[in-house]
Amino acid sequence: MREYFLKTERLGFSIWHSDDVKYANSLWGDENVTKFIVANGKMSVEEVQNRLDREIDMYRQHNIQYWPVFLLQTNEHVGCCGVRPYNIQGKTLEFGIHLKRHYWGKGIAQEASQAVIDYSFTNLEVSSLFAGHNPKNRDSAKLLNKLGFKYTHDELYKPTGLQHPSYLLTKEG
Numbered sequence: 384m385r386e387y388f389l390k391t392e393r394l395g396f397s398i399w400h401s402d403d404v405k406y407a408n409s410l411w412g413d414e415n416v417t418k419f420i421v422a423n424g425k426m427s428v429e430e431v432q433n434r435l436d437r438e439i440d441m442y443r444q445h446n447i448q449y450w451p452v453f454l455l456q457t458n459e460h461v462g463c464c465g466v467r468p469y470n471i472q473g474k475t476l477e478f479g480i481h482l483k484r485h486y487w488g489k490g491i492a493q494e495a496s497q498a499v500i501d502y503s504f505t506n507l508e509v510s511s512l513f514a515g516h517n518p519k520n521r522d523s524a525k526l527l528n529k530l531g532f533k534y535t536h537d538e539l540y541k542p543t544g545l546q547h548p549s550y551l552l553t554k555e556g
Contacts, residue, residue, distance in 0.1 A: 385453060391498045394461070394491065396450045399438040406451055406460045407435040415484040416462075419517035422544050441467055447507065449479055452495050461486045464495040466503055466512065474510040476503060478552070480526075492526055500530060504554050511554065515540060515547035524548065 387395030399407075410416055411431045418424040426434065441448045449465040462482035469477035480496055503509050514532055516523035517540075532550035540547040 385458065389498055389502055390455065391494050393455060394495055394498065395453045395455050396464070396498065397453065398442055399435060399448055399451055401439060403451060404432065404435065407431050409460065410462055410481060410483055413484065416481055419520040419523070419543070420481065421542050447476065449481065461491055464499050466499065466507070469513045474508070475513050476507065476509050478503070478512040478514045487522075493529060496526065496530055500552065509554070512552045513549065514552070515549040517543055518545060518548060
């Protein structure tokens with residue numbers, strides 16, 4: 384049974400561990416998930432392992448990561464949602480979410496995202512959250528707008544090599 388440091392009505396947020404390879408592979412090993420987050424649209428087994436290792440290191444160094452998310456009722460892994468450093472001096476973290484395809488369109492993205500936003504402003508005491516998305520991912524644009532993020536500029540995202548529309552959400556709203 385996993386321990387959750389954050390819960391919503393349906394979701395539990397945990398911490399990535401080295402034995403979570405099966406969850407990492409089922410998420411980042413799926414081209415439906417990675418088509419918007421890496422240049423060639425897919426991640427090798429080695430790249431998935433590297434991503435998992437980076438998330439674990441992120442937690443060791445900063446006590447944050449794109450946390451693994453599970454359904455409370457069934458303990459099914461649905462994806463990850465969280466934050467990572469963006470502009471530490473400015474108290475701005477980068478927000479992100481990756482969901483398995485099976486859970487798209489069920490309100491899980493908005494529920495998980497709102498929980499991470501609230502947690503970030505309340506527990507992490509950030510002043511703002513930055514987010515970007517692949518220009519082809521219209522669903523991410525809709526989600527960020529629903530959550531109150533405001534478009535600010537386009538920014539190069541090295542993993543895709545594209546200029547990603549970028550947004551900011553401040554504590555004041």
